[in-house]
Each structure stands twice: as C-alpha cells, then as structure tokens.
Amino acid sequence: MALGPRCGAIRACRRVLERAFSLRKAHSIKDMENTLQLVRNIIPPLSSTKHKGQDGRIGVVGGCQEYTGAPYFAAISALKGADLSHVFCASAAAPVIKAYSPELIVHPVLDSPNAVHEVEKWLPRLHALVVGPGLGRDDALLRNVQGILEVSKARDIPVVIDADGLWLVAQQPALIHGYRKAVLTPNHVEFSRLYDAVLRGPMDSDDSHGSVLRLSQALGNVTVVQKGERDILSNGQQVLVCSQEGSSRRCGGQGDLLSGSLGVLVHWALLAGPQKTNGSSPLLVAAFGACSLTRQCNHQAFQKHGRSTTTSDMIAEVGAAFSKLFET
Numbered sequence: 001m002a003l004g005p006r007c008g009a010i011r012a013c014r015r016v017l018e019r020a021f022s023l024r025k026a027h028s029i030k031d032m033e034n035t036l037q038l039v040r041n042i043i044p045p046l047s048s049t050k051h052k053g054q055d056g057r058i059g060v061v062g063g064c065q066e067y068t069g070a071p072y073f074a075a076i077s078a079l080k081g082a083d084l085s086h087v088f089c090a091s092a093a094a095p096v097i098k099a100y101s102p103e104l105i106v107h108p109v110l111d112s113p114n115a116v117h118e119v120e121k122w123l124p125r126l127h128a129l130v131v132g133p134g135l136g137r138d139d140a141l142l143r144n145v146q147g148i149l150e151v152s153k154a155r156d157i158p159v160v161i162d163a164d165g166l167w168l169v170a171q172q173p174a175l176i177h178g179y180r181k182a183v184l185t186p187n188h189v190e191f192s193r194l195y196d197a198v199l200r201g202p203m204d205s206d207d208s209h210g211s212v213l214r215l216s217q218a219l220g221n222v223t224v225v226q227k228g229e230r231d232i233l234s235n236g237q238q239v240l241v242c243s244q245e246g247s248s249r250r251c252g253g254q255g256d257l258l259s260g261s262l263g264v265l266v267h268w269a270l271l272a273g274p275q276k277t278n279g280s281s282p283l284l285v286a287a288f289g290a291c292s293l294t295r296q297c298n299h300q301a302f303q304k305h306g307r308s309t310t311t312s313d314m315i316a317e318v319g320a321a322f323s324k325l326f327e328t
C-alpha cells in the first residue's frame with residue numbers, strides 16, 4: 001500500500017520521459033526528412049539532351065597490391081550515378097580491378113615516377129576525386145598522393161578523402177587545411193587519429209557533436225563526416241546527424257560505398273549551388289545524401305541476406321535505395 005503513490009510518481013515520470021523521447025525522435029525524423037528533401041533538390045534530372053559525362057566524371061585514387069576491393073567498391077558506387085568512373089591505382093592492382101569490371105577506366109600510374117603528372121593530365125576532365133580507398137601506406141605512394149592533392153587543390157577540384165588518404169592528412173593536416181572543397185569521411189578509429197593529430201589531445205567521447213564541429217573548425221572548415229552508429233557531419237558551422245536505419249551487419253567495404261557515392265553527390269551539389277540547398281552547405285547536403293544512401297543499401301541488403309550480407313550485396317541495392325530515398 002505504502003508503495004502506491006511512489007509507483008504513481010514513477011509512472012508519471014516515465015510518461016514524461018517517454019513523451020520527451022518520442023518528441024525528440026519525431027523532431028530528428030523531421031530534420032532528416034527536411035535534409036533528404038535538400039538532397040533531392042541537387043539531383044540532376046535525367047534528360048535525352050545530355051551527353052556522356054555531364055552527370056559526372058569521377059576519379060578514385062587508391063588501390064595497391066594488398067587492397068583491390070576498396071577502390072573497386074568506391075568507383076563502381078560512383079558509377080551508379082556518374083557517367084564515367086576512373087581508378088588511378090598502383091600497377092599491381094590495375095589488372096585485378098579491370099577484371100572485376102569492364103565499366104571502370106583503370107590507370108596503373110600511382111607507383112610510377114610520373115604519377116602526379118599522369119593524374120594531373122586527367123584533372124581537366126574530372127569533376128571530383130575520391131582519395132584513399134585501398135591506397136595502403138607505402139611512403140612512395142603517399143608522396144605521390146600528396147602531389148595529386150596539391151595539384152587538385154590548385155585546380156579547385158572537389159576531393160573526398162577516406163581511408164589511407166586520412167592517414168596522410170593526419171601526418172600533414174596542412175595539406176587540406178582551409179580547402180573548402182574537401183570532405184573527410186573517417187570511421188571511428190580514423191576520426192580519433194585525426195582529432196589527436198590536429199587538436200593535440202584526445203576527443204571527448206561524450207560530446208561527439210562538439211568533437212566533429214571542433215575538428216572541422218581546426219581544419220579550416222573542411223567538411224567532416226564521422227561514420228558510426230549515427231553519422232555526424234559538420235562544416236564547422238552546422239552539425240547534421242544521419243540516423244537512417246541500416247543494420248547491425250558491419251562487413252568491410254561499406255565506407256568505400258559511401259566515399260564513392262559521395263564523389264558524385266559532391267559534384268551534383270556544387271553544380272546545383274546553395275540556392276538548391278536552401279542556404280545549407282552543398283557539401284554537407286551531399287554528405288548527408290551519401291550517408292543515407294549507404295545505410296539504406298545496408299538495410300535493404302540485410303533484409304535479403306542477413307548475417308551473410310557483403311558490400312557487393314549492398315552495391316546491388318544502390319538503384320532501389322536511391323529511388324526509395326530520393327525519387328519519392
């Protein structure tokens with residue numbers, strides 16, 4: 001009997017908390033829907049008057065003897081929206097990547113002494129670069145990639161930097177400091193490494209929004225996408241959260257799908273400009289689009305394949321996931 005009023009108070013308290021939680025959830029669903037609408041605004045219409053290349057010519061810089069899957073995943077994901085997709089890789093990786101797909105244009109140049117020039121001559125024909133998937137950490141390759149980043153910046157080419165490209169940036173943050181056309185896509189470990197290198201101290205794991213915001217600011221407002229259970233995105237001014245439903249399957253290669261699709265979305269977003277993104281940064285909107293797409297692919301693939309889901313299964317879902325999210 002004595003517990004009666006206390007139980008009532010606990011129930012009332014729980015109702016208040018549940019209501020607050022469901023309001024917060026409703027609010028974040030509304031935010032997500034508003035941002036998805038901005039992504040829809042930047043997608044170029046398909047048209048019979050366009051020529052090959054107009055919807056995007058994307059380059060992936062990565063691929064070495066050990067890693068051939070990552071550059072393939074990134075490049076084929078880019079090609080699901082773009083018209084042409086190039087891979088600039090080490091010579092040992094090229095025949096393997098070519099054999100995975102006749103649809104990719106593969107240049108075995110990354111370990112050549114002229115690597116920077118060999119890539120630079122293609123830059124006038126490319127709209128964006130994705131730098132890092134499967135690059136490895138060989139010093140000579142990293143030096144070449146440093147040169148490629150420098151010439152890309154000089155030509156104002158947008159760059160998505162992922163995987164071992166982030167390793168390079170952690171060694172030399174000045175390489176991309178203040179470059180407003182760069183997007184970094186670190187996973188949990190890559191983010192801590194970058195944060196440590198740039199802010200010279202461990203991140204506050206209880207404040208992921210603040211950590212992403214501070215890293216972006218410290219890099220001169222470069223866009224940062226911290227991948228994880230929820231993806232947190234910032235350009236040092238705004239913070240977006242993507243919690244599109246995925247699954248609990250965490251096979252390797254999902255980040256490559258994200259960076260490749262982001263390559264083409266970045267091009268589309270910059271082409272569309274801030275009037276189509278309602279004043280939000282086009283790069284943030286593009287990044288939100290790539291995060292939502294990757295997570296939706298993961299969700300759909302998991303429905304069909306469960307625990308055996310692989311990144312190839314997710315790539316097979318790109319078309320349907322894109323339609324569901326962006327062509328509704």
Ligand SMILES: NC(=O)C1=CN([C@@H]2O[C@H](COP(=O)(O)OP(=O)(O)OC[C@H]3O[C@@H](n4cnc5c(N)ncnc54)[C@H](O)[C@@H]3O)[C@@H](O)[C@H]2O)[C@@H](O)CC1
Nearest residue numbers: 067068069070133134135136163164187188189252253256
């Ligand atoms: N099939 C392929 O060729 C693939 C190649 N990959 C390449 O492999 C190279 C190394 O990439 P890694 O991502 O392994 O980078 P790192 O070598 O920096 O390793 C990161 C480590 O952190 C762990 N990790 C990841 N997320 C974590 C989290 N949330 N919490 C705790 N630990 C976490 C991973 O298991 C991994 O051991 C890159 O070049 C990458 O592109 C990957 O993209 C996966 C697919």
Ligand SMILES: Nc1ncnc2c1ncn2[C@@H]1O[C@H](COP(=O)(O)OP(=O)(O)OP(=O)(O)O)[C@@H](O)[C@H]1O
Nearest residue numbers: 187227228229231246252253254255256258294295
């Ligand atoms: N715990 C999680 N729950 C749901 N989705 C997640 C979780 N962790 C990562 N993701 C999603 O998986 C995708 C890839 O993120 P991940 O952290 O696996 O990247 P990665 O380690 O770079 O992948 P890769 O193996 O390609 O290198 C992102 O879209 C991210 O949103």
Ligand SMILES: [Mg+2]
Nearest residue numbers: 163187255256
């Ligand atoms: Mg990765």
